[in-house]
Amino acid sequence: MDKYDCLKLDNQLCFPLYVCSKEIVRKYKPFLDELDITYTQYITLMALWDKGALSVKELGKQLYLDSGTLTPLLKTLEAKGYVTRTRAKDDERNLIVSLTDEGLALREKALAIPAKMGACLKIDPADAADLYRILHTLMAAI
Amino acid sequence: MDKYDCLKLDNQLCFPLYVCSKEIVRKYKPFLDELDITYTQYITLMALWDKGALSVKELGKQLYLDSGTLTPLLKTLEAKGYVTRTRAKDDERNLIVSLTDEGLALREKALAIPAKMGACLKIDPADAADLYRILHTLMAAI
DNA sequence: ATTAATTTGATTGTGTACAATTCGATTGTA
DNA sequence: TACAATCGAATTGTACACAATCAAATTAAT
Numbered sequence: 001m002d003k004y005d006c007l008k009l010d011n012q013l014c015f016p017l018y019v020c021s022k023e024i025v026r027k028y029k030p031f032l033d034e035l036d037i038t039y040t041q042y043i044t045l046m047a048l049w050d051k052g053a054l055s056v057k058e059l060g061k062q063l064y065l066d067s068g069t070l071t072p073l074l075k076t077l078e079a080k081g082y083v084t085r086t087r088a089k090d091d092e093r094n095l096i097v098s099l100t101d102e103g104l105a106l107r108e109k110a111l112a113i114p115a116k117m118g119a120c121l122k123i124d125p126a127d128a129a130d131l132y133r134i135l136h137t138l139m140a141a142i
Numbered sequence: 143m144d145k146y147d148c149l150k151l152d153n154q155l156c157f158p159l160y161v162c163s164k165e166i167v168r169k170y171k172p173f174l175d176e177l178d179i180t181y182t183q184y185i186t187l188m189a190l191w192d193k194g195a196l197s198v199k200e201l202g203k204q205l206y207l208d209s210g211t212l213t214p215l216l217k218t219l220e221a222k223g224y225v226t227r228t229r230a231k232d233d234e235r236n237l238i239v240s241l242t243d244e245g246l247a248l249r250e251k252a253l254a255i256p257a258k259m260g261a262c263l264k265i266d267p268a269d270a271a272d273l274y275r276i277l278h279t280l281m282a283a284i
Numbered sequence: 285a286t287t288a289a290t291t292t293g294a295t296t297g298t299g300t301a302c303a304a305t306t307c308g309a310t311t312g313t314a
Numbered sequence: 315t316a317c318a319a320t321c322g323a324a325t326t327g328t329a330c331a332c333a334a335t336c337a338a339a340t341t342a343a344t
Contacts, residue, residue, distance in 0.1 A: 198323065210324080213325080234325090235321060
């Protein structure tokens with residue numbers, strides 16, 4: 001009840017958000033290890049699986065990541081043989097990231113992951129729906 | 143409506159969690175820059191402001207961080223003059239992190255931050271309450 | 285056409301994060 | 315009292331994450 005209450009960890013909204021994000025990403029790790037990819041590589045592949053091919057700029061916009069993060073990450077995915085990186089013919093400033101056959105095949109192995117995560121998270125479905133709505137509202141506001 | 147729907151970014155709960163966490167931490171940056179600290183250093187100081195002094199182990203438990211993250215971070219805070227690191231007399235395995243006068247004084251400057259963040263986040267109070275409850279439920283389940 | 289402004293990725297530097305290992309200190313047990 | 319097991323930090327290695335800067339390509343304006 002003193003003037004410092006607003007600086008207590010317990011009264012922060014950002015802190016549990018930060019912790020939950022980290023801890024859930026960590027929960028993914030054993031499942032992603034089986035595919036030899038990291039969480040950030042996983043969401044990158046999700047975007048590509050959905051859209052087929054995207055420029056680095058488009059990827060950055062969808063994933064909320066900048067080129068300083070994406071460039072080395074995409075080179076890693078290229079080295080693993082999951083994507084190719086080629087300049088667009090019409091505008092060589094655009095670098096197009098496309099899935100290889102191997103990258104596409106990885107999608108089949110990834111199919112099992114959401115169910116496995118759901119099993120070890122045990123969140124109430126109504127809470128999950130609320131959380132989804134609130135987070136998307138927040139994302140739109142930022 | 144195909145079998146790959148569960149791998150779409152839009153159907154993930156973890157992804158918006160991950161994005162919101164990152165983006166909100168970024169929102170803090172200009173305010174924390176004024177105090178010459180990072181977000182992780184900020185929550186570390188929050189724990190210390192509240193408790194006075196803590197061992198590295200206790201800090202790690204409260205912040206959900208391990209020694210690989212905390213050790214360099216605490217050395218940075220020590221170099222800035224905000225904390226001291228001294229071994230406990232009774233058990234020299236324990237490293238006690240304490241606030242210096244400067245570290246304590248920083249609390250006054252930090253007092254303005256929560257209000258500034260609240261102003262630029264514009265989240266519905268009812269949503270904030272729901273979010274707080276759901277995230278804490280999640281944290282407890284992990 | 286020449287130049288200026290913009291766009292796009294790549295690079296560099298700082299700071300997390302965490303797994304795995306190491307090392308010194310302590311505790312439990314024979 | 316040895317000495318094995320445990321504990322708490324520190325260290326090492328890999329991988330983000332982003333600000334700031336740079337460089338090449340394109341577009342716009344004169």
